[in-house]
Amino acid sequence: MNHTLIDRPLPAQASAAKLPAPSDWTFELLHQYHEVIRSTARRFGLDTYPNQLEIITAEQMMDAYASVGMPVNYRHWSYGKEFIATDRNYRRGQMGLAYEIVINANPCISYLMEENTMAMQALVIAHAAYGHNSFFKGNYLFRMWTDASSIIDYLVYAKDYIAGCEERHGIDAVELLLDSCHALMNYGVDRYRRPSRLSLGEERARAADREAYAQQQVNELWRTLPRRPEKEAAEKEATRFPAEPQENLLYFIEKNAPLLEPWQREIVRIVRKVAQYFYPQRQTQVMNEGWATFWHHHLLNTLYDDGYLTDGLMIEWLKSHTNVVFQPPVGHPAYNGINPYALGFAMYSDIKRICEAPSDEDRDWFPDIAGSDWLATLDHAMRNFKDESFIGQYLSPRLMRAFRLFTIVDDEKAPKLEVSAIHDEAGYRVLREAMSRQYDLGSREPNIQVWSVNLRGDRSLVLRHTQHNERPLGDSAEEVLKHVARLWGFPVHLESVDHNGKMSRSWRVAPAID
Amino acid sequence: MQQIIDRRLAGKNKSIGNRERFLRRHREQIREAVKRAVAGRGIRDIAQGEDIPIPRRDISEPVFGHGPGGRREMVHPGNQDFVRGDRIDRPQGGAGRGGSGQAGDSGEGEDDFVFHLTKEEFMQVFFDDLALPNLVRTTLADTPEYKTHRAGFSSDGTPNNLHVVRSMRGAIGRRIALGSQARRELIRLEALLEALLAPPLDPSRRQEIQALQHDIEALRVHIQRIPYLDPIDLRYRSRVRTPVPTAKAVMFCLMDVSGSMDEARKDLAKRFFILLYLFLTRHYERIDIVFIRHHTQAQEVNEHDFFHATETGGTVVSSALVLMEQIIRARYPSSGWNIYGAHASDGDNWHNDSARCRELLANDILPLCRYFAYIQVVEQEQNLWQEYAALAAISDAFAMRKASTVDQIYPVFRELFSKEVRAK
Numbered sequence: 001m002n003h004t005l006i007d008r009p010l011p012a013q014a015s016a017a018k019l020p021a022p023s024d025w026t027f028e029l030l031h032q033y034h035e036v037i038r039s040t041a042r043r044f045g046l047d048t049y050p051n052q053l054e055i056i057t058a059e060q061m062m063d064a065y066a067s068v069g070m071p072v073n074y075r076h077w078s079y080g081k082e083f084i085a086t087d088r089n090y091r092r093g094q095m096g097l098a099y100e101i102v103i104n105a106n107p108c109i110s111y112l113m114e115e116n117t118m119a120m121q122a123l124v125i126a127h128a129a130y131g132h133n134s135f136f137k138g139n140y141l142f143r144m145w146t147d148a149s150s151i152i153d154y155l156v157y158a159k160d161y162i163a164g165c166e167e168r169h170g171i172d173a174v175e176l177l178l179d180s181c182h183a184l185m186n187y188g189v190d191r192y193r194r195p196s197r198l199s200l201g202e203e204r205a206r207a208a209d210r211e212a213y214a215q216q217q218v219n220e221l222w223r224t225l226p227r228r229p230e231k232e233a234a235e236k237e238a239t240r241f242p243a244e245p246q247e248n249l250l251y252f253i254e255k256n257a258p259l260l261e262p263w264q265r266e267i268v269r270i271v272r273k274v275a276q277y278f279y280p281q282r283q284t285q286v287m288n289e290g291w292a293t294f295w296h297h298h299l300l301n302t303l304y305d306d307g308y309l310t311d312g313l314m315i316e317w318l319k320s321h322t323n324v325v326f327q328p329p330v331g332h333p334a335y336n337g338i339n340p341y342a343l344g345f346a347m348y349s350d351i352k353r354i355c356e357a358p359s360d361e362d363r364d365w366f367p368d369i370a371g372s373d374w375l376a377t378l379d380h381a382m383r384n385f386k387d388e389s390f391i392g393q394y395l396s397p398r399l400m401r402a403f404r405l406f407t408i409v410d411d412e413k414a415p416k417l418e419v420s421a422i423h424d425e426a427g428y429r430v431l432r433e434a435m436s437r438q439y440d441l442g443s444r445e446p447n448i449q450v451w452s453v454n455l456r457g458d459r460s461l462v463l464r465h466t467q468h469n470e471r472p473l474g475d476s477a478e479e480v481l482k483h484v485a486r487l488w489g490f491p492v493h494l495e496s497v498d499h500n501g502k503m504s505r506s507w508r509v510a511p512a513i514d
Numbered sequence: 515m516q517q518i519i520d521r522r523l524a525g526k527n528k529s530i531g532n533r534e535r536f537l538r539r540h541r542e543q544i545r546e547a548v549k550r551a552v553a554g555r556g557i558r559d560i561a562q563g564e565d566i567p568i569p570r571r572d573i574s575e576p577v578f579g580h581g582p583g584g585r586r587e588m589v590h591p592g593n594q595d596f597v598r599g600d601r602i603d604r605p606q607g608g609a610g611r612g613g614s615g616q617a618g619d620s621g622e623g624e625d626d627f628v629f630h631l632t633k634e635e636f637m638q639v640f641f642d643d644l645a646l647p648n649l650v651r652t653t654l655a656d657t658p659e660y661k662t663h664r665a666g667f668s669s670d671g672t673p674n675n676l677h678v679v680r681s682m683r684g685a686i687g688r689r690i691a692l693g694s695q696a697r698r699e700l701i702r703l704e705a706l707l708e709a710l711l712a713p714p715l716d717p718s719r720r721q722e723i724q725a726l727q728h729d730i731e732a733l734r735v736h737i738q739r740i741p742y743l744d745p746i747d748l749r750y751r752s753r754v755r756t757p758v759p760t761a762k763a764v765m766f767c768l769m770d771v772s773g774s775m776d777e778a779r780k781d782l783a784k785r786f787f788i789l790l791y792l793f794l795t796r797h798y799e800r801i802d803i804v805f806i807r808h809h810t811q812a813q814e815v816n817e818h819d820f821f822h823a824t825e826t827g828g829t830v831v832s833s834a835l836v837l838m839e840q841i842i843r844a845r846y847p848s849s850g851w852n853i854y855g856a857h858a859s860d861g862d863n864w865h866n867d868s869a870r871c872r873e874l875l876a877n878d879i880l881p882l883c884r885y886f887a888y889i890q891v892v893e894q895e896q897n898l899w900q901e902y903a904a905l906a907a908i909s910d911a912f913a914m915r916k917a918s919t920v921d922q923i924y925p926v927f928r929e930l931f932s933k934e935v936r937a938k
Contacts, residue, residue, distance in 0.1 A: 053518045063528040080536030083529040084629040329592020406593040411585045416601040435589045471584030479576035
């Protein structure tokens with residue numbers, strides 16, 4: 001990484017004439033706009049993967065939507081469902097399509113929709129190709145969990161492999177397996193180990209070896225032939241398997257499920273890898289969207305100051321920008337939780353303000369960044385946090401007042417809801433902590449881990465749900481367990497344990513005989 | 515380093531495969547919906563798409579999630595007048611429980627997931643039910659045959675359509691056009707050279723002569739290099755496809771509506787009529803449908819009454835045949851119309867009438883018809899069946915079958931098709 005941090009923006013090159021701003025874009029204009037946006041982004045030291053801008057039609061945008069934004073993906077009915085729903089809503093005018101989709105790949109692919117006007121294309125280029133792109137390249141989660149250069153290759157491999165399996169084993173068998181894997185997708189992430197990087201060729205070559213080796217390991221675990229007596233003693237001590245609870249259910253199943261065929265293990269692995277690729281995105285929604293929004297706003301405004309953009313073009317993208325960062329208050333018909341664009345944009349803007357014009361309150365709360373250089377501070381904030389820690393670190397009292405934030409405690413045992421904190425001196429810290437927890441994936445998703453396996457008896461698998469704040473599991477648990485049982489091949493238990501370690505509810509599902 | 519790529523023409527419809535997977539997964543519900551649609555639609559409207567509703571729980575993809583209960587803390591924006599410690603009544607219906615934007619809060623509710631089946635997909639399911647072989651499906655679903663006609667010349671085409679004379683004529687024109695200037699120049703220079711070479715030879719102009727000779731040589735090479743035949747010279751015979759003009763047909767739907775024909779039997783009969791109709795649309799530009807229902811008396815009715823009105827009483831099949839013959843004579847002269855008859859019944863007939871039916875068919879109706887199909891929707895053979903069986907043995911234009919389930923309908927048409935093929 002030869003990125004050099006820039007302390008302050010490089011000098012501007014004022015434009016002699018404004019760029020033409022007709023409402024219809026042309027390739028010529030796209031090149032011109034891209035060029036000025038690129039050079040301005042460079043002035044601020046935005047470090048990005050090379051950009052690849054692709055012009056696509058609305059239909060293609062819907063295709064991209066349906067396959068979770070990826071240009072290639074394996075076939076599955078759920079993507080078809082997504083496509084049908086999107087297509088229907090779009091045709092009826094119930095929803096507009098997103099202006100852009102950007103793919104965390106190297107080169108970074110941004111889709112520009114044909115229908116966009118020139119102003120929107122400029123906005124999308126600044127937002128996706130420089131905002132998101134630099135976030136993908138810089139943020140520690142993405143650097144640790146995803147490999148931008150190999151994701152497209154990997155998906156090509158996955159698509160081919162799964163198509164091959166469908167040919168050999170039938171579409172139904174593959175579909176059932178994928179359904180089950182998708183149900184556990186959120187539990188297919190290895191939170192603490194960094195994944196290795198492989199290219200397409202290596203991945204193919206290793207798949208074959210892996211099948212053979214994995215099966216051998218499983219056979220060893222489940223062998224039923226008697227062992228030599230001296231081993232018995234050692235074995236008794238290690239009756240517990242796994243030795244420690246496992247959080248990555250899909251990984252555990254891939255490696256240890258007794259009945260899976262080698263090809264099935266490989267498919268479990270593919271789903272797991274894809275889940276891992278999307279894991280950082282789920283954890284950095286506010287940061288990622290906020291960063292991209294902050295930069296399109298800043299870049300386009302800078303271009304205007306430098307004399308590149310016309311007033312009409314500014315008004316057009318600003319209108320769309322204001323729509324995006326609108327935060328409806330609670331009770332508003334459009335209210336659907338906190339808008340990540342609004343919060344993220346406000347936070348980065350606020351950090352910049354704290355650096356440039358700190359108030360006494362800011363000096364009190366943020367002594368280390370108040371009055372510092374904003375570019376470096378923002379860069380640091382983008383690189384080293386996820387939503388949870390970012391909010392915990394940077395949400396300022398001023399913003400809490402601006403958003404008029406308040407927390408509500410909903411306790412099953414209490415007859416009424418209680419307002420536990422509002423945007424006042426006594427509430428700032430409580431609010432900030434509550435807000436930070438709200439973005440913690442660990443508390444948003446139930447904590448379910450592999451607890452034990454009955455190696456000598458009925459081979460059943462025990463999962464354990466550790467309750468957080470006494471929150472129970474939803475009704476879907478039983479359905480998901482059926483999927484686990486299908487993968488495991490033997491009965492599966494799920495125990496829900498409260499904070500005292502007492503089991504409050506349990507489920508048992510035996511695999512259906514197909 | 516940077517590039518802008520136009521992908522608009524590449525890879526459209528990438529999701530078609532996924533859509534097929536989706537249809538495949540829900541084929542049972544789709545089949546049900548198609549069945550309902552077939553029952554509800556008019557025969558002529560059969561070849562259309564259909565909206566298919568699927569209950570949302572059937573397409574949900576379960577994941578582990580929190581249920582209601584326990585202790586939760588949520589941050590909301592837009593505080594109006596709350597202060598710390600305020601107690602609020604729980605909102606009804608889960609409002610205010612959102613916040614984290616998790617699944618279920620998307621406001622979609624429990625409405626069915628509805629999607630549109632295209633005409634092709636609809637017909638596919640319809641044919642699946644009837645167990646039609648593929649060859650027949652394509653002939654049914656296709657638009658009529660095309661005939662190709664010559665229509666002048668075009669600059670692209672397949673080699674077998676190459677028109678040599680036209681191509682060569684174009685080549686000559688091009689060669690003349692491209693070489694004319696050079697040739698004119700050549701003639702001028704040659705004349706000049708001739709003048710110079712004419713005695714008395716002036717030795718002082720040798721250089722000039724050499725230069726001229728050099729230029730002349732260059733021009734000759736240039737003229738020679740003009741290609742004899744260039745791809746742009748090629749002309750192909752152009753052919754256009756025009757639909758074959760088709761004639762008109764009338765289809766008589768005869769159905770027994772006596773008390774013993776229940777809804778299921780009528781549905782069976784309806785599918786039979788639909789199939790015949792589709793088959794006819796493949797062959798004829800214009801099709802009239804005449805609905806005749808009968809119990810002891812026959813009556814010409816509209817489609818709705820045909821399928822939905824219920825009558826009771828005995829059965830006299832010949833009444834319908836008599837009416838059919840009358841209508842043919844009055845409105846559909848067999849010289850101008852291809853006449854098809856289809857009769858669905860449960861085989862129950864007044865016992866003295868069956869012989870008369872056979873005579874009517876053999877003497878009056880079959881000579882006028884291209885084809886007459888009888889379908890009996892119950893297994894049991896009664897005297898009508900026996901009389902008809904004797905008729906079927908001697909007549910080519912008459913087919914009869916028993917069909918107690920929908921997939922048995924098709925064999926009737928197999929005979930029809932094999933006859934069509936033989937006729938051609």
